[in-house]
Amino acid sequence: MFGFKNRRKQLLQEIETHIEIETQQNIETGMPPEQARYAAKRKFGNVLVAVEQSRSVWGALWLENLLRDIRYAARSLSAVPGYTATLLCTLALGLGCVTAMLAIIQSVLLLPVDLPHPGRLVHIYAEDEPEGTSASPHALSYEAIDALRRETSSFAGVSGYNTMVLPVQAADGVRVNPLMEVTPGFFQTLGVSARFGRLIGPDDGKAQVAVVSEEFWRERLNGDPKAIGAPITISGKLWTVIGILPAGFHAPGMTGAPVAFLPVSTDSLGQDVFKIESAAVIARLKDGASMQQARADAQSVFAHSGHTYAEQHRQLGMRSYQELVTGDIQRPLFALLGASLVLLLIASANAVNLEIGRTASRMPEMSVRSALGAGFGRLMQQLVTENVLVSLLGAALGGGLAIVAVSAARHAYAGKYPRFDELAIHPLVLCAACILAVLLGIFASVAPALNVRRHTMGRLAVRSTTRKSRLPGLLVAAQVGLTCVLLVTSGLFVRTLRSLENVELGFDPRGITTLVLMPENQRQDPQLSRDIETRLLHRFEALPGVQSATMQSEIPFSNYNMSLHGTTDVAGRPYKKGDSAYYSFVSTNFVKASGIRLLKGRGFLPGDESSGGIVALVNEAFVRIYLSGRQPIGVTLRFHRDPGDTDADLPFTQPMTVVGVVQNEVQGADLGAPYEPMVYLDHLALPETSFLSAVFSMSGQYAVRSALPETAVASELRAVVKQDAPTMVEMSLNPMEEQISQSLGQRRLALRLVAGFGIVALILSAVGIYGVLAYSVTLRRREIGIRMALGSSRGKAAGLVASQAGRMVLVGLAFGITGAWAAGHAVRSFLFGVKALDAVTLSATAALLLLVSAAAAFVPAMRAARVDPLETLRAE
Amino acid sequence: MSTRKINDQLDLMKGTLDLLVLQTLAGGRAHGHAIACSIERRSDEVLQIGHGSLYPALQRLLKLGLITAEDGISENNRKARFYRLTTRGRKYLFAEASKWQRFSNAIARILVPVVEESS
Numbered sequence: 001m002f003g004f005k006n007r008r009k010q011l012l013q014e015i016e017t018h019i020e021i022e023t024q025q026n027i028e029t030g031m032p033p034e035q036a037r038y039a040a041k042r043k044f045g046n047v048l049v050a051v052e053q054s055r056s057v058w059g060a061l062w063l064e065n066l067l068r069d070i071r072y073a074a075r076s077l078s079a080v081p082g083y084t085a086t087l088l089c090t091l092a093l094g095l096g097c098v099t100a101m102l103a104i105i106q107s108v109l110l111l112p113v114d115l116p117h118p119g120r121l122v123h124i125y126a127e128d129e130p131e132g133t134s135a136s137p138h139a140l141s142y143e144a145i146d147a148l149r150r151e152t153s154s155f156a157g158v159s160g161y162n163t164m165v166l167p168v169q170a171a172d173g174v175r176v177n178p179l180m181e182v183t184p185g186f187f188q189t190l191g192v193s194a195r196f197g198r199l200i201g202p203d204d205g206k207a208q209v210a211v212v213s214e215e216f217w218r219e220r221l222n223g224d225p226k227a228i229g230a231p232i233t234i235s236g237k238l239w240t241v242i243g244i245l246p247a248g249f250h251a252p253g254m255t256g257a258p259v260a261f262l263p264v265s266t267d268s269l270g271q272d273v274f275k276i277e278s279a280a281v282i283a284r285l286k287d288g289a290s291m292q293q294a295r296a297d298a299q300s301v302f303a304h305s306g307h308t309y310a311e312q313h314r315q316l317g318m319r320s321y322q323e324l325v326t327g328d329i330q331r332p333l334f335a336l337l338g339a340s341l342v343l344l345l346i347a348s349a350n351a352v353n354l355e356i357g358r359t360a361s362r363m364p365e366m367s368v369r370s371a372l373g374a375g376f377g378r379l380m381q382q383l384v385t386e387n388v389l390v391s392l393l394g395a396a397l398g399g400g401l402a403i404v405a406v407s408a409a410r411h412a413y414a415g416k417y418p419r420f421d422e423l424a425i426h427p428l429v430l431c432a433a434c435i436l437a438v439l440l441g442i443f444a445s446v447a448p449a450l451n452v453r454r455h456t457m458g459r460l461a462v463r464s465t466t467r468k469s470r471l472p473g474l475l476v477a478a479q480v481g482l483t484c485v486l487l488v489t490s491g492l493f494v495r496t497l498r499s500l501e502n503v504e505l506g507f508d509p510r511g512i513t514t515l516v517l518m519p520e521n522q523r524q525d526p527q528l529s530r531d532i533e534t535r536l537l538h539r540f541e542a543l544p545g546v547q548s549a550t551m552q553s554e555i556p557f558s559n560y561n562m563s564l565h566g567t568t569d570v571a572g573r574p575y576k577k578g579d580s581a582y583y584s585f586v587s588t589n590f591v592k593a594s595g596i597r598l599l600k601g602r603g604f605l606p607g608d609e610s611s612g613g614i615v616a617l618v619n620e621a622f623v624r625i626y627l628s629g630r631q632p633i634g635v636t637l638r639f640h641r642d643p644g645d646t647d648a649d650l651p652f653t654q655p656m657t658v659v660g661v662v663q664n665e666v667q668g669a670d671l672g673a674p675y676e677p678m679v680y681l682d683h684l685a686l687p688e689t690s691f692l693s694a695v696f697s698m699s700g701q702y703a704v705r706s707a708l709p710e711t712a713v714a715s716e717l718r719a720v721v722k723q724d725a726p727t728m729v730e731m732s733l734n735p736m737e738e739q740i741s742q743s744l745g746q747r748r749l750a751l752r753l754v755a756g757f758g759i760v761a762l763i764l765s766a767v768g769i770y771g772v773l774a775y776s777v778t779l780r781r782r783e784i785g786i787r788m789a790l791g792s793s794r795g796k797a798a799g800l801v802a803s804q805a806g807r808m809v810l811v812g813l814a815f816g817i818t819g820a821w822a823a824g825h826a827v828r829s830f831l832f833g834v835k836a837l838d839a840v841t842l843s844a845t846a847a848l849l850l851l852v853s854a855a856a857a858f859v860p861a862m863r864a865a866r867v868d869p870l871e872t873l874r875a876e
Numbered sequence: 877m878s879t880r881k882i883n884d885q886l887d888l889m890k891g892t893l894d895l896l897v898l899q900t901l902a903g904g905r906a907h908g909h910a911i912a913c914s915i916e917r918r919s920d921e922v923l924q925i926g927h928g929s930l931y932p933a934l935q936r937l938l939k940l941g942l943i944t945a946e947d948g949i950s951e952n953n954r955k956a957r958f959y960r961l962t963t964r965g966r967k968y969l970f971a972e973a974s975k976w977q978r979f980s981n982a983i984a985r986i987l988v989p990v991v992e993e994s995s
Contacts, residue, residue: 011931014908014957017950018927021909024952045926053932057939 004055004064011054012047019044048373065378069385077390080358084390086767087354091394091440093760094347096401097340099433103406103425105333108326108418111426114248116191117284120156121321122291123252124148124281124298126314138317139278142266144302145183148281151301154294156286157189160264160279163253165560167520167729168260169233170220174520176731177220178257179234181264187211189284197228197243204263210239214247216258232260235522248422252280252324256415282321291318325418332750335827339489339757342482344436346761349475350768351444355387356472357775359448363455370456379456380449388441395437399430447471472772473808479768480812480853481819483761484845488820490755491841492831497747499833500672505556505740506665508595508705511547512736513713515702516560517721517728524727526697527688532725533700534684537587539720545708546716548593551683553585555701556666557739560731562696563667566651567640568679570626575640581622582667582676583651585683585696591617591662594703601633601660609684616656620664622677632658637679652690656681669743672832699731710735750830762848766856769808773801773860784864785872794865801864805857813846820845893933895976898961898969901943905960907950908934934959942968 019040026036044050055064077084112118125138145160152158161182168177187199199211210232212221221227221241231238239262251259264279285294295318302314319327359366366379406423414421451469517536519529533551540549554561564583569575590596591603599620608615616637623632637656647653656679664675686693706713714733721728777784784797824836834841893915900906900914911934912927937943942965950956961969 010957011935015928015931017907017954017956018909018912020954021950021952021956022927043927045928047928050926050928050931053929054935057932057935 004058007058008051008055011051015044015047015050046373052373065381066385069382070389072382073386073389077386083354083358086771087351087390088394088397090347090350090354090764090767091391091437092397092401093764094344094398095391095395095433095437095440096398096405097757097760098337098344098436099395099398099402099425099429100405100409101333101337101340102432103402103429104409104423105337106426106429107423108420109322109330109333111422113322113325113419114422115321118321120285120287121190122283122285122294122318123321123324124158124283124295125317125319127317138280140281140314142183142264142279145279145281146266147301148283148298149185151304152294152297154286154289154297156284157185158281158283159183159186159189160281161186161251162264162278162280165731166234166522167518167731168220170216171222171224171227171230172220174729175220176729177216178254178259180251180254180259180261182261183279184263186261186282189282191284192245192249194243195246196225197241199243199245200261200263204242206265207263208237208239209242209263211243211245211261212241213245213249213251213254213257213259213261215256216260217244219258234260234262236520237523250325250418250421252282252321252418255418256421280324282324294318329417331829335750335830336753338826339486339754342486343757343761343764346479346482346764346768348440348444349479350764350771351387351391351440352447353472353475353768353772353775355383355444355448356451356469357771359383359451360775360779363452366452367456370452376449376453376456379452380445383445383449383452384442387445388438391437391441391444392434395433399425399433402433472775473804474811476765476768476772476808477812477815479761479765480809480849481814481816483758483765484813484816484849485819485823486754486758486761487845487848488816488841489823489827490751490758491845492824492827492834492836492838493747493751493754495834495838495841496672496830496832497744497751500744500747503666503671503833504664506596506663507556509556509736509740511705511707513704513706513710513717513733514555514558514736514739515704515717515733516558516699516731517702517725518560518699518731520727520729522698526694529697529700530683530693532728533697534587536700536720536725536728537702539724540702540704540717541589543706543716543720545706545712547705547707548589549702549704550590550593551587551700551702552590552594553683553696553701554582554667555703557669557736557743558701558732559669560699560701561668562699564651564692567642568626569638569640571636571638571655572630573626579626579640580677581618581626581679583679583681585686586680588682588684590680590682591660593705594665595705596665597663599661599663601658603660604682608682614654614656614681614685615659617660617662617680618658619662619675619678619680621675622679623661625677627658632661634658648691651692652687654687669739671740671743700728703736747830762852765849766852769805769853769856770860772808773805773857774863776804777801777860777864780864781867782872782875784867785869788867788869789873797867798861798865801861802857805853805861809850809853813849816849817842817846893929894937895969895972897930897933897937897959898942898965899973901959901961902966902969905946905948905958907948907956907958909950909956911959937965941965 019037022040022043023033023037026039027033031039041047113121115121124140126140127138139162140160142160145158148155149158159182161180163178163180165176165178167174168179170177182200184200184202184205187193188201193199194211195214196217197211200209212232217223217227221230224230227241227244230241232241233239239260245261250256251261283294283298285291295316298318299316302316303312323330369379370376403425406425410420410423414423517533519532537549537551540546554563565580566583567575567580570579586604587593588604588606588608591598601617603617604615618627618632618637627635635658637658639650639652641650662680665678667673667676667678683696686696702717704713704717708716717733718730721730780800784792784800787800788794788797820842821837824831824838828836896915896918897911899918900911906914908930909927912930915930934943934945938945938959942962943959944962945957945959948956948958
């Protein structure tokens with residue numbers, strides 16, 4: 001290296017000459033030759049130190065040392081393949097998990113979305129639960145968007161969109177398809193440009209034009225480059241495709257879906273056809289405008305020009321566009337990163353313990369090197385080199401694992417979670433993993449190096465005393481503790497799933513098939529739709545094998561639910577801000593057919609709608625909140641009228657009379673969601689004059705109960721629709737129980753991941769416990785032998801090991817349970833039906849850990865019991 | 877003696893040792909042993925830790941280009957490496973020596989009454 005070998009040889013020669021000359025002089029002064037040479041050497045001092053120091057003057061010594069250390073490390077590691085393999089696997093697992101999670105978090109959450117100046121894109125939403133009528137709790141009206149666009153000064157662009165699912169006819173026939181209605185400025189605000197053709201622009205407000213996503217173009221327009229100008233038919237109207245979006249662009253919430261974008265049709269007042277707050281708002285901040293300024297600016301517009309009382313008092317919220325896209329998966333991803341970091345900690349504890357054990361067996365080598373003049377720094381450098389080398393190898397293997405894991409995640413979830421199609425391992429993450437590995441390597445060498453130092457500083461090589469170190473035991477305790485945290489967390493998830501599966505649905509899901517129909521033409525006369533839907537209901541009921549059929553505007557687990565969230569006056573109770581309930585429209589036979597329990601009063605009766613008044617059922621939650629301590633039957637409800645509201649702002653003005661109370665039923669698609677106050681109305685009772693009539697007759701949702709096999713029911717239902725209502729399009733047809741189990745899918749995935757981490761952690765801890773005990777038995781052989789010679793039994797020898805194991809595990813459990821309590825709190829929003837500190841989970845975890853530790857301690861304990869006292873004494 | 881102790885002492889002596897080596901070579905070329913003996917004669921302290929410490933100093937001076945090395949034959953017919961001062965080394969020695977001179981003159985003026993007796 002750099003000709004240093006030759007220079008070193010030359011220097012050694014020179015020093016030899018020096019000593020010879022000195023020896024010669026000594027002989028000339030009369031010393032005997034041997035003594036003369038000795039004196040000369042003594043006078044010269046340590047030759048090797050002189051050479052080392054000379055070489056450090058030449059420079060690059062550290063590099064040469066490093067290369068030599070690496071060669072040496074590689075050689076000595078390959079001499080102990082078992083140790084090296086264990087260490088490598090441990091590190092590869094730990095570092096691999098962390099690398100994969102870091103890569104996913106970087107790709108999904110940290111890297112800016114691929115739009116120009118993404119940092120200036122914001123999502124504006126209603127902060128508080130809106131009162132009045134809205135399509136989603138955070139939606140705003142198109143009128144409000146227009147006001148924001150015109151009257152604010154902080155935004156370079158304000159645009160809105162709403163999503164829906166409708167039958168769309170394209171090159172491949174009629175299929176149910178997600179649609180987005182957007183304001184003309186939508187694409188301009190986002191800053192996206194077309195792949196082919198052009199996008200909807202300011203002049204397209206009234207035009208029958210459509211822009212489609214790349215997926216739509218590929219799946220539904222055959223990927224034809226000449227698709228520009230092709231027609232698609234929605235609700236009997238022709239729309240001309242004018243542009244195709246680039247492949248990577250996904251509108252919020254539309255990951256991987258074939259989407260068609262249409263300009264939203266608004267009337268002269270700027271309202272959309274539903275006249276409700278239905279739009280999400282995306283705006284682009286002007287250069288230099290801060291989020292706070294912009295929010296205040298938007299807020300003032302609402303306060304001054306809000307159309308309704310509710311709008312004037314709306315609190316606006318603002319967050320980055322990136323959060324709108326990925327906000328939902330942010331917390332689960334960070335939770336998983338936490339789990340993988342815990343795993344890495346466990347793995348590094350293993351690495352440290354393995355290294356301590358190995359260094360102990362190399363102590364003679366270290367002593368010799370130290371005696372030959374190697375400084376502590378030099379020995380430390382050797383240890384660090386070796387550890388860093390292993391860590392880096394581990395990081396490389398882990399990186400390989402991470403690449404596999406990340407590409408698997410990309411393939412499996414690209415169309416499911418936002419931005420998962422962009423998953424990749426960027427160099428930055430690999431650098432971070434390498435830095436982590438180097439730190440880990442250095443960290444793992446500190447404790448062994450201190451041992452070496454203690455050892456080599458001692459005058460004698462103390463070979464025969466039992467060395468006791470607390471560190472390995474503490475590390476194992478830490479491992480056990482961390483494993484406990486992971487296991488308890490997965491235990492909590494298991495319990496959550498169990499409780500969710502046992503949630504009282506409030507209805508009987510067995511044998512129910514849900515069917516959602518929609519008129520192919522959305523502009524079909526609402527009354528006609530309603531007639532068709534009612535006729536179908538009777539036809540379904542009459543089918544052979546069908547026990548009952550209901551129509552509900554909100555069926556649990558359906559994706560096509562329509563519910564009205566309305567502020568409500570309850571007679572005999574002063575109105576308070578926030579008094580509201582969800583309104584669901586159901587068919588007359590609802591109570592009997594759905595199996596929901598009627599707690600008080602009666603259900604709907606066939607003559608109700610013609611009796612003049614509107615009758616209503618309320619659920620337990622409604623009674624608890626608004627009618628506690630009162631007789632609910634006969635109470636009158638009305639939609640609340642805010643100051644300044646006109647009749648047209650209310651869904652309808654007629655009073656509703658409570659005739660019955662039903663039990664709570666699961667709402668929406670989340671088994672764990674709290675029960676909201678519900679009001680059920682007969683769908684026939686909805687006044688035709690109400691603007692809701694158009695909304696609620698837009699789709700028909702049926703729940704059909706039958707003992708027949710699912711496929712038989714499905715084909716019967718389809719046959720009826722085809723024959724009786726050819727203008728209705730099937731949006732979905734699913735067995736209810738399948739939908740219930742699907743609704744748990746995400747939680748199952750989370751459980752599987754966390755439990756996976758937990759199992760790996762358990763294995764690593766078992767290896768750790770085994771390693772430390774086996775090592776300690778090796779060290780204590782002599783002690784055990786002497787104890788036995790003095791009359792101790794084999795059982796007691798094994799007990800010695802067992803008690804050591806017990807101490808480690810108990811200490812570990814003690815802080816594991818504390819940690820589990822903290823972790824339980826951190827994930828409590830994911831939990832349902834189980835407390836953050838759950839005794840059953842804790843004791844099950846503790847039992848499992850004790851069992852595994854006992855298994856891991858078994859072999860070392862047996863080895864201790866088999867120590868032969870004679871052998872020990874002979875060796876003394 | 878541990879490496880660390882040697883290092884401490886060397887740091888203290890480095891400057892002095894370098895100057896002494898250069899001073900020795902000012903009289904002509906010399907090999908390691910001769911330099912060591914010459915320095916030993918002039919100062920008890922600097923090489924107390926062994927002749928060995930001379931060699932790192934020589935390497936340092938070589939690297940700085942103040943001296944050069946060449947192979948030669950010693951007075952008792954051994955192959956040895958001889959060191960000689962370069963022009964740069966000579967300049968450096970002159971500058972440093974006069975600096976030291978000035979410094980010691982200054983010290984001497986301050987300490988005159990005490991150092992009177994030792995000459």
